[in-house]
Amino acid sequence: MSAVMITRKVRKxxxxxxxxxxxxxxxxxxxxxxxxxxxxxxxIVGTCSLFFAFECPYLAVHLSPAIPVxxxxxxxxxxxxLLRTSFSDPGVLPRALPEEATFIEMEIEAANGNVPxxxxxxxxxxxxxxxxxxxxxxxxxxxxxxxxxxxxxxSICDNCVDRFDHHxxxxxNCVGKRNYRYFYLFTMTLSLLTIYIFTFNxxxxxxxxxxxLVCFFTLWSVVGLTGFHTYLISLNQTTNEDxxxxxxxxxRVQNPYSHKNIIKNCCEVLxxxxxxxxxxxxxxxxxxxSASASNSSNPTPQTMNTSSREEQPPASKGPPLAxxxxxxxxxxxxxxTH
Amino acid sequence: xxxPPGTLYKYIAVSNLTVCVCVCLIPPQFHNLQELRHSASxxxxxxxxxxxxxxxxxxxxxxxxxxxxxxIERSLFEDTVKTLNNFYAEAEKIxxxxxxxxxxxxxxxxxxxxxxxxxxxxxxxKISKYIKEQNEKIYAPRGLLITDPIERGMRVIExxxxxxxxxxxxxxxxxxxxxxxxx
Numbered sequence: 001m002s003a004v005m006i007t008r009k010v011r012k013x014x015x016x017x018x019x020x021x022x023x024x025x026x027x028x029x030x031x032x033x034x035x036x037x038x039x040x041x042x043x044i045v046g047t048c049s050l051f052f053a054f055e056c057p058y059l060a061v062h063l064s065p066a067i068p069v070x071x072x073x074x075x076x077x078x079x080x081x082l083l084r085t086s087f088s089d090p091g092v093l094p095r096a097l098p099e100e101a102t103f104i105e106m107e108i109e110a111a112n113g114n115v116p117x118x119x120x121x122x123x124x125x126x127x128x129x130x131x132x133x134x135x136x137x138x139x140x141x142x143x144x145x146x147x148x149x150x151x152x153x154x155s156i157c158d159n160c161v162d163r164f165d166h167h168x169x170x171x172x173n174c175v176g177k178r179n180y181r182y183f184y185l186f187t188m189t190l191s192l193l194t195i196y197i198f199t200f201n202x203x204x205x206x207x208x209x210x211x212x213l214v215c216f217f218t219l220w221s222v223v224g225l226t227g228f229h230t231y232l233i234s235l236n237q238t239t240n241e242d243x244x245x246x247x248x249x250x251x252r253v254q255n256p257y258s259h260k261n262i263i264k265n266c267c268e269v270l271x272x273x274x275x276x277x278x279x280x281x282x283x284x285x286x287x288x289x290s291a292s293a294s295n296s297s298n299p300t301p302q303t304m305n306t307s308s309r310e311e312q313p314p315a316s317k318g319p320p321l322a323x324x325x326x327x328x329x330x331x332x333x334x335x336x337t338h
Numbered sequence: 339x340x341x342p343p344g345t346l347y348k349y350i351a352v353s354n355l356t357v358c359v360c361v362c363l364i365p366p367q368f369h370n371l372q373e374l375r376h377s378a379s380x381x382x383x384x385x386x387x388x389x390x391x392x393x394x395x396x397x398x399x400x401x402x403x404x405x406x407x408x409x410i411e412r413s414l415f416e417d418t419v420k421t422l423n424n425f426y427a428e429a430e431k432i433x434x435x436x437x438x439x440x441x442x443x444x445x446x447x448x449x450x451x452x453x454x455x456x457x458x459x460x461x462x463x464k465i466s467k468y469i470k471e472q473n474e475k476i477y478a479p480r481g482l483l484i485t486d487p488i489e490r491g492m493r494v495i496e497x498x499x500x501x502x503x504x505x506x507x508x509x510x511x512x513x514x515x516x517x518x519x520x521x
Contacts, residue, residue: 080447094491271440
């Protein structure tokens with residue numbers, strides 16, 4: 001009776017929790033719902049195709065060939081930024097491994113002391129001081145970590161994302177630390193492209209009295225969005241913080257991340273370092289499938305995951321891992337909604 | 339010189355006990371990383387948390403945990419963490435070089451990163467080499483192992499504490515975790 005060990009190499013992205021979809025063997029990472037992203041692509045490519053097909057020949061001949069050439073460059077830049085935003089890792093924080101989760105649980109238990117039976121334990125919050133401002137770090141029950149400042153959990157992708165801005169269905173991905181500048185460049189260049197096409201539509205109409213398709217409403221929404229993000233960048237804020245009113249100024253709370261200088265803020269967001277992905281998507285795990293080669297009646301294949309990171313132990317010792325139900329703050333929040 | 343009959347046995351018992359106790363108190367000596375991996379079992383893990391006092395830049399606390407007290411000198415540990423912090427500060431520095439890199443990359447629609455490594459990635463390679471060197475020279479001989487923070491999402495520096503399988507000593511720390519690696 002001999003056991004045959006077959007080692008099949010599996011990439012780490014196949015084992016990642018969360019609701020992302022991966023393509024090209026882990027090189028591409030997107031949210032699950034991609035319908036609106038395809039619509040975005042279709043709208044951009046469709047409008048530009050119409051422009052190139054119907055207007056550029058006339059404009060190239062009667063005005064200048066530089067007009068369509070510049071439009072082509074702008075179009076490729078927009079598509080490149082869109083794909084970069086949609087396909088890259090927004091800054092997902094990997095979930096805590098069991099030992100780290102247990103370590104944090106024990107620290108929380110030590111900090112809370114003895115909670116009398118029947119009483120809910122206090123909310124899991126860690127206070128840190130950043131540039132003389134107290135910032136509360138919340139505990140994420142899904143990822144089992146205290147979220148770093150400015151990180152937030154995206155319920156659509158089921159991941160904690162660093163410097164979380166928002167989840168954008170138009171690009172089919174979250175917008176976070178790693179892809180915010182590509183998102184901003186996408187909206188800015190798309191605004192430029194839309195204004196460019198719109199302008200030359202008008203010129204063409206004036207010159208030839210030719211009926212054209214004008215994306216008027218798209219123009220204003222994209223330009224508006226670009227303006228909004230320019231405002232956020234100048235203040236070094238995220239959409240998430242703006243919506244929640246984290247640094248709105250009440251209770252003398254100020255944004256500790258702002259350099260108090262518009263140019264410095266813009267430079268940090270747009271020209272800052274290119275952060276690496278901490279999700280090792282293309283690393284290898286090892287799955288060993290052992291099948292007994294004997295003539296036993298029920299060969300039960302046992303899958304034993306021995307990856308470079310340790311997997312869930314069968315019975316972890318330590319305090320039972322709490323859930324939002326046992327936490328005072330989230331329980332109060334739940335009561336309010338009912 | 340004659341001793342009463344029972345004294346000799348008592349003497350042997352006491353000396354054996356002393357030796358056993360001494361063996362338990364001396365931390366295991368490993369000569370290299372290979373020896374550590376083959377002859378030691380994981381006893382405990384310590385997680386060095388991030389220090390957010392200066393913002394969201396990557397920096398780790400230099401607070402010395404009690405579990406490491408018996409294993410390594412405070413100054414060596416602090417040196418390691420401070421050097422790592424300096425590496426990360428260098429990677430995340432916003433200055434002339436990062437602007438140049440950002441503008442050049444933007445001008446090429448970020449396609450240049452297909453052939454060029456970013457400054458951050460270069461520093462990460464330096465960090466990885468530094469950690470490997472620290473493990474080999476300082477930490478492994480003391481039965482410790484540092485895990486590169488990038489493998490833990492840059493949230494913590496994980497330091498694994500190993501016990502010699504052959505020693506009769508009990509594992510250190512009251513909170514021993516049962517997640518031992520099967521090697």
